[in-house]
Amino acid sequence: MPDSEPSTKWQQSYKDDPCRISLLDLPRELRDIIYAYTFHVTEASYRIFNTRDLDATSHGWRNRFWPAILDSAGKMLTQFPNVESITMPMKPFPEPHSQPSLWRPAFFDLGGRTADRRIELAAEWMLDRTNFPDERLRDCLHLELEPSPNNISREEYFGSRFAPDEEEWDYAEFGHAFELMKALD
Template sequence: METPLGVHPIDWIASAKEDDRISFLDLPREIRDEVYGYAFKVSGAIFILQTEVSQIRPVVIAKIVRDKGEGPVEPKSVSAAINIRFLRVCRQVHAEGSKMLYSQNTYRLYSMFLDLAPSYHLLVRQISFTTDATVQKLFDSDLETVGYWWRRHFWPDVMYKSNRTLETFGKLDSLRFILKSNRHGQTWRPPFFGSRRNTKDQRVTSAAFWLKSKCPVENERLRKCLHLEIAPTGGIPKDMFKGSKFEMEDDWDCAELSEAFELMKKL
């Protein structure tokens, strides 16, 4: 995926026409935005893998990945969905199309660096971080062990990345941290959700109070845009078991962590 990472102005400037024939830029802005949506908005998230800044034209190496139940099941080449050359047609298209490309897509990062020219920073609205089990004991089944590694390692890392990201992307609306379990084929169930016999509301409330003591957020702007999730592992969806003798008894869903975190921010 080649992106205009260099210093390019994105101020709207009407492009000069060579003749009087009706062109794309003569269409109403609403219609042009529809076209930009089809051209630059993807289903899923754009996962930034690497940036190569040593080339004449800097290149972002990225894939389109599944996000929030949308997008390809397997990672897909960005070039198969987005034609970046469209942005280079003229300055007016570049200004209008860049807003769609950067504002309407979710950018998933593994590290905290996204090498974009400063002129694009204020366009980005949605960023997510994938947090692998770099600290293996974070995904332990023991509540005390999880609490220790959460407080000492995981949450300080979240705060560091969050504050740096907000400093860089001044108009960010959503900053998500996605916990990816190290247990292949099994979605991690945090021990702070309490007994499996509890109802969903009881589990979410219990988890929210546990999170409140472990997740201090002093920045009010960060509190509004920060979200926490668990990435579901691949496998057979629970719905496939309904009505069969193998129906799963545990109705816990990984989305409960997101609900508990949102409740925690209100406590």
């Protein structure tokens, strides 16, 4: 009777059709783009980004936004156990009548006049509403807020006489606040 143990020896697998391309044949950059959108619903917007009401923002963060982030990141870790970094880019959708360059999440309107103070206050606000089920997820999860299409970052203004004041809101503050929140916990 032949041995029924599976062989663990590696051997090259050949495609049925050598003209077809699989996901793993794509360059790493394209695969990363595909992985970035695998577990996301396009055009989904949470109320935490479209309201000035801090209570509604807090409720949305705790009950909708953060559980969805944990679910997506958990699926990503399960699907790709060796992943070292999961960055979730988020696109805000300001109200149609609002000025995109003036838009910012409600928890950044807590009274900080400088960027550093706004980041500290937002990190403390996030800390009270964010829990991580395990350390691995805390270490590899990163949230970033993408700029509105017609918003220009401070870095792009570098050297220009039209550069915004230090006190003006910059969308990169969201990512900095999230990283500070993880360090505070």
